[in-house]
Amino acid sequence: MKKIINDPAAVVADSLRGMAAAHPDLLQVRTDPALVLRADAPVTGQVAVISGGGSGHEPLHAGFVGPGMLSAAVPGAVFTSPTPDAVQAALSAADGGAGALLLVKNYTGDVLNFETAAELAGLDGGEVRAVIVDDDVAVQDSTHTAGRRGVGGTVLVEKIVGAAADRGADLARCEQLAREVVGRVRSMGVALTAPTVPHAGRPSFDLGEDEMEIGIGIHGEPGRERLPLESADGIVARLLEPVLADLPFRSGDEVLLYTNSMGATPLMELYLAHGVAERMLAERGITVRRRLVGPYTTSLEMQGMSLTVLKLDDELTELWDAPVRTAALRWGR
Amino acid sequence: MKKIINDPAAVVADSLRGMAAAHPDLLQVRTDPALVLRADAPVTGQVAVISGGGSGHEPLHAGFVGPGMLSAAVPGAVFTSPTPDAVQAALSAADGGAGALLLVKNYTGDVLNFETAAELAGLDGGEVRAVIVDDDVAVQDSTHTAGRRGVGGTVLVEKIVGAAADRGADLARCEQLAREVVGRVRSMGVALTAPTVPHAGRPSFDLGEDEMEIGIGIHGEPGRERLPLESADGIVARLLEPVLADLPFRSGDEVLLYTNSMGATPLMELYLAHGVAERMLAERGITVRRRLVGPYTTSLEMQGMSLTVLKLDDELTELWDAPVRTAALRWGR
Numbered sequence: 001m002k003k004i005i006n007d008p009a010a011v012v013a014d015s016l017r018g019m020a021a022a023h024p025d026l027l028q029v030r031t032d033p034a035l036v037l038r039a040d041a042p043v044t045g046q047v048a049v050i051s052g053g054g055s056g057h058e059p060l061h062a063g064f065v066g067p068g069m070l071s072a073a074v075p076g077a078v079f080t081s082p083t084p085d086a087v088q089a090a091l092s093a094a095d096g097g098a099g100a101l102l103l104v105k106n107y108t109g110d111v112l113n114f115e116t117a118a119e120l121a122g123l124d125g126g127e128v129r130a131v132i133v134d135d136d137v138a139v140q141d142s143t144h145t146a147g148r149r150g151v152g153g154t155v156l157v158e159k160i161v162g163a164a165a166d167r168g169a170d171l172a173r174c175e176q177l178a179r180e181v182v183g184r185v186r187s188m189g190v191a192l193t194a195p196t197v198p199h200a201g202r203p204s205f206d207l208g209e210d211e212m213e214i215g216i217g218i219h220g221e222p223g224r225e226r227l228p229l230e231s232a233d234g235i236v237a238r239l240l241e242p243v244l245a246d247l248p249f250r251s252g253d254e255v256l257l258y259t260n261s262m263g264a265t266p267l268m269e270l271y272l273a274h275g276v277a278e279r280m281l282a283e284r285g286i287t288v289r290r291r292l293v294g295p296y297t298t299s300l301e302m303q304g305m306s307l308t309v310l311k312l313d314d315e316l317t318e319l320w321d322a323p324v325r326t327a328a329l330r331w332g333r
Numbered sequence: 334m335k336k337i338i339n340d341p342a343a344v345v346a347d348s349l350r351g352m353a354a355a356h357p358d359l360l361q362v363r364t365d366p367a368l369v370l371r372a373d374a375p376v377t378g379q380v381a382v383i384s385g386g387g388s389g390h391e392p393l394h395a396g397f398v399g400p401g402m403l404s405a406a407v408p409g410a411v412f413t414s415p416t417p418d419a420v421q422a423a424l425s426a427a428d429g430g431a432g433a434l435l436l437v438k439n440y441t442g443d444v445l446n447f448e449t450a451a452e453l454a455g456l457d458g459g460e461v462r463a464v465i466v467d468d469d470v471a472v473q474d475s476t477h478t479a480g481r482r483g484v485g486g487t488v489l490v491e492k493i494v495g496a497a498a499d500r501g502a503d504l505a506r507c508e509q510l511a512r513e514v515v516g517r518v519r520s521m522g523v524a525l526t527a528p529t530v531p532h533a534g535r536p537s538f539d540l541g542e543d544e545m546e547i548g549i550g551i552h553g554e555p556g557r558e559r560l561p562l563e564s565a566d567g568i569v570a571r572l573l574e575p576v577l578a579d580l581p582f583r584s585g586d587e588v589l590l591y592t593n594s595m596g597a598t599p600l601m602e603l604y605l606a607h608g609v610a611e612r613m614l615a616e617r618g619i620t621v622r623r624r625l626v627g628p629y630t631t632s633l634e635m636q637g638m639s640l641t642v643l644k645l646d647d648e649l650t651e652l653w654d655a656p657v658r659t660a661a662l663r664w665g666r
Contacts, residue, residue: 005564012601015601022626263597267628271355274351274355275351303597
């Protein structure tokens, strides 16, 4: 295992300390339980938008904490759900009196722990809602998941709902908007290599020198099929076609296209794949109105990529464009 | 070789087409010769700040083209200097009548080709200056380099000089400022794995399962020594000590600390290493005033990192903070 770490058991806390040092103007970081908050949290009168999940997908979620996006992120151990008490601590620290919305990727442990925390907070009088993100069209059920997995689409939900909360939308509206975005977003990924969890010390799965796994999960969960490595055109078509067929997206649709690196796939390849996806969408009469290209929903040092397509309307486009100031996404402020 | 590409010989042009598709509001992209320009180039009356070099280090340099940073970038083939005629094309397209400053990483081919282009442009009446960046303290001479190599410090030179040009500094002032930043910035890197150049098809060097190369270049050029892999504390100390000793940086100094991933090292590890470096600087009485953490000066899918330290003063800090709008760095606009 080749990693730049000290103690494998302390890697999340050590990394969060570095993140705190890197962004003193932006973030408050706690390590017991692990918690990343806006520097100015709680923001009085604003719905707290909170996400979280296992670590190892950075910048998801802590890199999206800040004005215009998340109020707080709750990082679990690597590829491990955060505990209910960590989620409760985030709720207690971030709620500014207007309630809280939990954005939860659809993994059994995450759903259970976030919903338990929401119930406990409700007993204390806090108003908390949870919306499950399940955008991955690859497989219906998977390791640790009943139903579809939550992957790259989560970034788009966080940005759009965070913008609405920033403008003063109430909890019911934020929840409704989150469900609307979840209903309009679809994703699929591919792995060329496996990630290595620090405390495991070896790759999560074996993949031959000329193989790729189509439909991979962001924890290395099995996908749809293992195939010989193809060209970028072939790979992008294998991701894009199931995504488009699922909603379905149709000629005349306007979309946001998010081309994501799983970690080790370089930006040179990612832009290349993005160009292929734009061409294929144009050929189908689908207009790409907004783009996001980069390593934003990663799986440690896995090589691979994912494509996420969101069907836009004017309101979603405007909320996407709204100012945001986080470690990983920043524009307009 | 596991890459998401079509034709290995067309990878740079294919990637640039994807970049153009991803950033239509920000960039003009040409592929023969390869050239990335600000969407609004040439900007009349403003010094054109131009950089470039072999591809494979993305987002360096094309990801830094935009208001407040570079006017144009000239990408060569992977790990190969751009030709003089490509640099000339950039000069001709970006010069808004106030002259042009070429920021050149110190590699023999880059220096020769950029200086040849500058001379030819001078014969045509354009006013062109070139400043060489040679911030890598690892080795004195290296593969393809007489003197020290130019690495991560280039990003800081580009940002600071680009901000000055954006404010209307003239060519002489931009050149002087670039030399000043070069005089104050030092870097060193480490590799845990080797990069693979697409048209070569195999890793650039062999590194054992438990080995790292201290002082690596961004094209995989040999460093100072090959050692057994150490903890993050050990690795960061091996990079930071030669950097600090070189200028030297002293107790009481205020610095910008740039913690860079070589590509495949995940953000989780990078923040961890950044935290270690901040602690070690604090122990020496050096104050970190500004930070940059991320994969900004990469070497394809190489695992590893580099540290860059810039000695700040009030003017450099203000120019660093000035608004910038590029694909890879954006704040304040």
